[in-house]
Amino acid sequence: MxxxxxxxxxxxxxxxxxxxxxxxxxxxxxxxxxxxxVVMDTTRKTISIYRENELYEFPDALRDRLHAAIMKKCSKSN
Ligand SMILES: [Zn+2]
Structure with missing residues (x-):
């Protein structure tokens, strides 16, 4: 993967x-x-915050931001 x-x-x-x-x-x-x-950990924490506030809906903006951050890091380390 x-x-x-x-x-x-x-x-x-x-x-x-x-x-x-x-x-x-x-x-x-x-x-x-x-x-x-790290991304998984951050996502888990974010989701638990959303769930606690009963606002749970994974925001596309957050996913885009995580995606951009991880691709930047991964391309650096390769
Ligand atoms: Zn990876």
């Missing part, structure tokens, strides 16, 4: 929309990619 694929699966991962083998791929990716691990 690439960082781009990881990001495209991330919201589904938190929404429990992924199949078991994809969940395994996502988990395997964050184990070897520290940037995506």
């Amino acid at each position: 690439t960082c781009t694929e990881f990001l495209s699966k991330l919201t589904d991962y938190f929404d429990d929309h992924l199949e078991a083998d994809l969940i395994a791929d996502v988990k395997a990716h964050v184990k070897k990619c520290s940037h995506c691990e």
